[in-house]
Amino acid sequence: MSSGLLDIRRIYFEAAAAELPRGKEVLAKFPQAQLVEVASHNRIDEVYGDETNVNRWVRIKREALVLGVKKTLAARPNGRSADFIAPSTANGCAMACAYCYVPRHKGYSNPITVFANIDRIEGYLKRHAAKQGVKPAPNECDPTAWVYDIGENSDCSVDARISDNVRDLVTLFRWMPNAKASFATKHVNRDLLDWDPQGRTRIRFSLMPQRDAKLLDIRTSPIAERMAAIDDFVAAGYEVHVNFSPVVVRDGWLEDWAELLGDLDAAIGPAARQQLAAEVIFLTHNRELHEVNLGWHPKAEELIWRPDLQQPKRSQNGSLNVRYRTGAKGEYVAALVGLIGERLPYCRVRYAF
Template identity: 75%
Template sequence: MTTTPAAAPSAAPTTPPRPPRPLLDVRRIYLEPEAAELPRGQQVLARWPDAERVEVASHWQIPELAGDEANVRRWVRIKTEALVLGVKKSLTARRNGRSSDWIAPSTANGCAMACAYCYVPRRKGYSNPVTVFANIDQITGYLARHVRRQGPKTEPDQVDPSAWVYDIGENSDCSVDARLSDNVHDLVDLFRGLPTAKASFATKHVNRDLLGWDPQGRTRVRFSLMPHEAARLLDVRTDPVATRMAAVDDFVAAGYEVHVNLSPVVVQDGWLQAWDELLVQLDDTTGPAFKAQAAAEVIMLTHNAGLHEVNLGWHPKAEDVLWRPDLQQAKRSETGGINVRYRTGDKGRYVAQLLERVEHRTPWLRVRYAF
């Protein structure tokens, strides 16, 4: 008797993977009426024509964005869907001396990315979507006058041997800001024409639109790097570290001065070996043009009790490595806040260990400062 083979079991239905949430999908714009009347404000509104518009008295005082603990559960959604349009009221350049000589007045505040250690949420409450400042002409005018008042830099320092360096992205990521408005492009254009100064910003996002801006060496891009596994946990919604490294040579070729930030350095099991592997990859990935002008900043983790509580509401796994009372101590910051940092003595030892790895694996990489 001939038997018919049993039919093979049908494969279980599969659920297609959920597409990644876009970095920006602006659906609501909170705006100061004054900002909406300026050309840059109109540009932003035109870029997101279907977004709901909500007038506010102040970009700093939006109760449904800041100060509401319930927003912790919607942290990433708010960053993706909300945008604030305001006017920068205080135009001052603040002395720095580490990453830059001066901190420029912000043209944006907040970020669409969500790094678990970011200090900006400490100041803005439970959510920090991007705020774009529309009075860009006032900001660039102030900066041009400030640069002229400094005159030439007559004494080299660790920031730069001959130029006054202005950090234009202290409170945001300029590569992301450039997807929202032309503010960053205007700043790159400004510093191209200032022979005694340079712009500078750190970034975790590769925006290749910047490659066509012809900075002529007057803008320094600092790609932030950390070991891959740590970045997967802590650098939420950022470009992969390998993607950032792969962009370095292209930005050098496009006329940018390119440095790297080795930050934040997070102490955990196997951290030194992970940094060693990252440095080997940086050496293998980048070419001689980058290495001839490269420099680095090494920045140890600083954390904060308030941010710790926020993170517990949306990303508690990050706190397993960020909040380490067994390794950390309280310390008052330069701005008066109470943060936690690695213990005195131990921190110096950690820095020295990492610098030894830098010297061994990337002897061409000059460390401008480490703290």
């Protein structure tokens, strides 16, 4: 267990989840935890949907765990990071990044929920990938494999400290000739180095200048530690990409990105460089999350809530998002992509927006 990141003292569980083998394993791992039976993993008033939890947000993330059953299984088409978003084996996170979109959808404290019906999720993925057949043509996700993002709503490197769900998926994709798994992470978990993925799992280490990470990437592994892990994960059989995300525009932002790119170049060897690719994602923020953040981390909002640089955009669910202004944002994107081309000429930019 990662010291300080997780100290599970209370487990909210669905009865059906506790009866499954994976549920029993998770409960046995935390024998001292208080057990609280709930009717549904996503209807826990004490945890979800209560903005007053902002005062104890981090404590809930560290001490609470939810154990449930994933009832709806679907692979949603994506087309950027992955061809499909796989059914979640977990959601929520022990980390507390100030810009994270998940809290605005799933509750403001949002600790980790582990889904115990991993066998059903695996079976669904095997059938879904088999139905796709051979990938007919290369795309920005991958030239030959159908890519499934297995960690859209959680950080798999942290999830792996709680259950074997992630390890089971890495093993599953090892033997799938037409598909590979993918997930982004801000946490270095070296236990994953022993899993022998044989190139069928892509890890995307999220990176940003340390000046930004200090304020925004709360409870995550340091940026230098993430970069230092890349060679080891490549040697262990993972495909390793990087996410330059989120890119925050401020005074001196491009100079700090130039320094980061130089540090990354110095941190990795030939094998990592040969297969490196990047996603570039500029910050999108949300008014509701902004208001919540003001209650626990107002300094972060000075950096990421910039009405002078941003414009509103109404999302499909009716929320008010803000992003950098049209026109100016195109210039920002071009500047950073150009800088990547100069400093990391071997690094393919898979997409940037």
